[in-house]
Amino acid sequence: MSSVGRLDILKKALGIGVVTRKYPYVRVEPPEGFRGKPIIDPDKCLGCGACAEACPPKAISTEDSQEEGARYVKIFYGRCIFCGMCADVCPANAIELSKEFELASKERNDLYLVIKVPMVKCSVCGKYFTTAPLLLKSLENVPEHLRPIMTVCPECKSKLSSRFTSFARRVGS
Amino acid sequence: MRSQVTEVAKKLKAFGEVYVRDGVVKVVTDEDRLKDLILYMLQSLNARLATTVGVDTRVLTHNYRVIHIFSIDDLKIYVLVELKVPKERPAVRSITPLIPGADWSEREVRDLLGIEFKGHPTKEYLIRRPKLWLEHAYPLRKDYPHSKKVLVPSPQYDIEPTKGFSVAIGPYHPALHEPEHFELVVDGERIVEARYCGFMVHRGIEKLGESRLDIYQIPFIAERICGICGFTHSVAYTQAVESALGIDPPERAKYIRSILLEIERVHSHLLWFGVLFHVLGFDTGFMNVWRIREPVMELAELLTGNRKTYGVNKVGGVRRDIDESKVKKVKEVVNRVRKEFTELIDKFLNLSEVIERTKGVGVLEVSDAKKLCVVGPNARASSIDIDTRRDHPYAAYPNAEFKVPVSDGCDVYSRALVRRDEILESLSIIEQLVSDLPKTPLSVEEVPFKELSEGVGATEAPRGENVHYVITGRSRKLFRWRVRAPSYANIPSLLYMLRGQHLADAPAIIASIDPCFSCTDRVLVINLRYGTKRYVTLRKLRSLGE
Numbered sequence: 103m104s105s106v107g108r109l110d111i112l113k114k115a116l117g118i119g120v121v122t123r124k125y126p127y128v129r130v131e132p133p134e135g136f137r138g139k140p141i142i143d144p145d146k147c148l149g150c151g152a153c154a155e156a157c158p159p160k161a162i163s164t165e166d167s168q169e170e171g172a173r174y175v176k177i178f179y180g181r182c183i184f185c186g187m188c189a190d191v192c193p194a195n196a197i198e199l200s201k202e203f204e205l206a207s208k209e210r211n212d213l214y215l216v217i218k219v220p221m222v223k224c225s226v227c228g229k230y231f232t233t234a235p236l237l238l239k240s241l242e243n244v245p246e247h248l249r250p251i252m253t254v255c256p257e258c259k260s261k262l263s264s265r266f267t268s269f270a271r272r273v274g275s
Numbered sequence: 276m277r278s279q280v281t282e283v284a285k286k287l288k289a290f291g292e293v294y295v296r297d298g299v300v301k302v303v304t305d306e307d308r309l310k311d312l313i314l315y316m317l318q319s320l321n322a323r324l325a326t327t328v329g330v331d332t333r334v335l336t337h338n339y340r341v342i343h344i345f346s347i348d349d350l351k352i353y354v355l356v357e358l359k360v361p362k363e364r365p366a367v368r369s370i371t372p373l374i375p376g377a378d379w380s381e382r383e384v385r386d387l388l389g390i391e392f393k394g395h396p397t398k399e400y401l402i403r404r405p406k407l408w409l410e411h412a413y414p415l416r417k418d419y420p421h422s423k424k425v426l427v428p429s430p431q432y433d434i435e436p437t438k439g440f441s442v443a444i445g446p447y448h449p450a451l452h453e454p455e456h457f458e459l460v461v462d463g464e465r466i467v468e469a470r471y472c473g474f475m476v477h478r479g480i481e482k483l484g485e486s487r488l489d490i491y492q493i494p495f496i497a498e499r500i501c502g503i504c505g506f507t508h509s510v511a512y513t514q515a516v517e518s519a520l521g522i523d524p525p526e527r528a529k530y531i532r533s534i535l536l537e538i539e540r541v542h543s544h545l546l547w548f549g550v551l552f553h554v555l556g557f558d559t560g561f562m563n564v565w566r567i568r569e570p571v572m573e574l575a576e577l578l579t580g581n582r583k584t585y586g587v588n589k590v591g592g593v594r595r596d597i598d599e600s601k602v603k604k605v606k607e608v609v610n611r612v613r614k615e616f617t618e619l620i621d622k623f624l625n626l627s628e629v630i631e632r633t634k635g636v637g638v639l640e641v642s643d644a645k646k647l648c649v650v651g652p653n654a655r656a657s658s659i660d661i662d663t664r665r666d667h668p669y670a671a672y673p674n675a676e677f678k679v680p681v682s683d684g685c686d687v688y689s690r691a692l693v694r695r696d697e698i699l700e701s702l703s704i705i706e707q708l709v710s711d712l713p714k715t716p717l718s719v720e721e722v723p724f725k726e727l728s729e730g731v732g733a734t735e736a737p738r739g740e741n742v743h744y745v746i747t748g749r750s751r752k753l754f755r756w757r758v759r760a761p762s763y764a765n766i767p768s769l770l771y772m773l774r775g776q777h778l779a780d781a782p783a784i785i786a787s788i789d790p791c792f793s794c795t796d797r798v799l800v801i802n803l804r805y806g807t808k809r810y811v812t813l814r815k816l817r818s819l820g821e
Contacts, residue, residue: 107622111559114619121566133573135595137580158492185495185586190594199580 132201137184139202140177142217146196149173149219149233153188153197162188171230172218179205179213194239224255226262231255279350283320287354290315297518298667299731301355306368312356313343313373320347322354323661324376324648325733325742326759329384331417335727339365339390343377344731344744344759348666353731366391376648379767380759389413402474414482421479421486455792457769457785461778469773471766473792484756485748490516490724493753494588497743500758501791502583503546506539507736508758509588511743514669515732516590519747520725525715526671528592533671534605534708535578535585536734537701541612542571543737544694544701547789551691552623554782555632560623567615574608577601592718597709605709613702620695624688633688637772637784640685649768650761651739652697653788655681656689663735670734674711675704687787724751736761738789762791 123130132138142153154162154175161181165174189197207213221230222237232255241249254262284300287293290312291304304312316322322345330340339360346353360367369392371377381392382401389411412425458470480500484493497512498505510532517524545568552560572582578597579585587595597605623629639649644657654661662679664672680696682689725747732743739761748754765788772784 107625110622111563111619115559115563118566121569133577135580136576137586156491158488158495183495183499183584183586184581186580186594187495 126204132203136201136203137186137199139179139205140182140184140186140188140197140199142175142177142215143196143198144217144219146194147175147217147219148194148196148236148239149175149217149221150193150236151175152191152193156187156191158185158187159183166221166230168230171221171223173221173233175217175219177215179215180210194235222253224258225253226258227255229255280352283347283350283352286315287312298351299353299355299518301357303357303359306358309356309358309368309370310373313370316345316347316354317373320354321349322347323645324370324374324380325353325740326744326757326763327370327377327380327384328744328755328757329388329390329415330746330755331388331415333362334417338362339388341367341384341390342744343370344742346667346733346740346742348661351667353667353733355729355731360390364391365389366393368393369395371395371397374648375646376764376767379763387413387415389416414479421482455790457773457781459773459778459781464777464779466773466776466778466781469770471770473766476792481756481758485753489751490590490747490753491751493756494590495586497758498584498586498588500760501736503543503791504539504736504738504741505583506535506585506588507734507741508743508760509585510536510670511732511734511736511741512745512756512758513588513590513732514734515730515743515745516747516753517730518732519728519730519745520590520723521728522591522719522722524592524719525717526713527596527715528717530671530674530708530712531593531595531597531717532588533675534597534705535575535587536670537705537708538571538575538578539585540701540737541698541705542568542575543789544698545571545616547694547737547786548620548623548691550786550789551633551687551783552629554786555629557623557626557629560629563619563623567612567619570608571612574605577604589718591722592716594717596717597712602709602712605705609702609706613699616698624691624695630688632780632783633686633691633787634684635686635688636776636780637687637787638685639768639772641683643771644685644768647768647771648764649739650764651736652690652693653739653765653768655679656693657685658683661740663733663740667733669732671708672704675707677701677704687783690787727754738762738791739765760791762788766790 149164151164154164159181161178161183163176165176167174184199186199189199205213219233219235222232222234223229224231237252241252244252251259280295280300284293284295287300287302290308291302294301302312325344325346328342328344330342332338332340339362341358341360343356344353345356358367367390369377369381371381371392372394378397379401381395382397384390385392386400386403407427408425409427413419414425455475456472458472459466460468480496484496488496494509494513498509500508545564549561549564549568552558552564575585576582578601579587579595587593639653639657641657641659644654644659649657649659650661658681660679660681663669664677665679677700680693680700682692684692726749727747729744729746732745734741741761742759744755744757745753746755769785769788769790772787773781776784
């Protein structure tokens, strides 16, 4: 039995031939829906930070620069686990998981993707407090008479509203 | 079945307060009644210990808790036996003298939480390395910060000399290239005694899950517990959380989970066959089996977006659908793999050199297997008929027809036969489920959150039963997350299998349980070097069962 088995195995092996692919000399194309390197589209990014919130390994972070008046959204591919949560939560569909998977690099800095999103100044205190695209997007959902107050930062807003309340109380009493 | 469960619950009332919830019976007992309770469960309920969990509940109730999780396969339930442990000088009665399978998990609780087990036969640490660890560093206690290291900054290693001639295998595994260490004491060519020293890979996953991550992020790290059967961990975790929160995921999600779990089983078993043939020196078999495995990996890539770490699971459902074109592809691959596998595997397994190297080698007697609470193909090859898919039905398995292959050879060869049949069963399950995908949403719309609710999730991983236990905490985080991977239950049985065998057979025997050291080491803290302590000896382990 076993000697026949051996011949069969040999015959089979000869029939199959070579199956090893000559990667990396011959490229291998991943299938549709492959979860590779996540890429942020700078034109679509609102800078809202939802991706940074959702990212399980905290590979995405946001940083505000008051001097430059801009928010930086950073992906560090060294931490990325390619789960695609960022793409799932992005309200602007700005993140896409590409088919790129060869990310090895000798330079740590090559593993960062940084997006710069312009910010808006508070009309009261002059501090940068939110990003311009995010403000524009939220304006769509705000009734017209409230729109001017949208350029006021949360701290100034709370100060203003407390002043209004105390004024109203005084008037009321 | 339901009436039987209520009857059992009634009987258990003699031993303490009893709470019943879908599939889980909880008994809150005390030390005096513990022994009688365990004996009752072992003798009349045919209970099998899954694991022991230690919980630091000092912030809630001013005590620790120790929970023994038992599986009662005949009744399809898990029984949790809870003991309260005083805050000052925490100590509780050990159950290892009654169930040798509790040895590791009790010592783990002792090492990581500092709870003493009175009457435990072994004084040796399992995980803690006395000279390498800071004193009084119990990382799973709630007041221990997750970012604090337990290792002494510059430790002194000393390796104790052993009597006789000993052969060290590891810290890199002869078969699977993972760090763990076997010390085999040999007399000529025969192994007299075997020692195991594992827990060298530090990841601290349980602590991380309890401290930094929220319940939605943990599925991704659960998936990374194992590099081969990760998806089963993420399913077990989500099931545990869903059971704690009272969520029932939609049918389609369950089907997709089952399909992916079976794809994972097929690839894992094929990988195992390759490894077995490789350690036997039969590389033709190795190459051919892995060639057959490749389309399975590509199928997983197509369905999930990655060859491994599928990342499609979430609490309350799944994230990715299987559409019609993919269904067609699945059927194609299943047929192809089945054809190629059946064509070759019997020829390989009938080769005289394979038979001689595996038949009668690495025997694990039925009684030893029961005593040590082994799981999966390892148990089924020793004629213990357990399979979580059938005994604790989950996902879409109640809707699929399948057999549970069992063999009574108790040796490496039977383990191969069991896995061969399982691959064919899995292929049939995939075919059944994929042609019958129900049309429901992929996940529940909203996940309600309940504080301090507990849940058990179990899956049948390729290597055996995989148990996750969770207690939910505050603000969408977990209070406690306990993982019991199948290799954790299976590795102690290796010491029984290796005794009296030829040294040359050791790699095949070790490989035969498909050990996964990264699973087993998930909570642990030591890296690189072994040494410093005497390990549990075979004689000691044996004496536990006598």
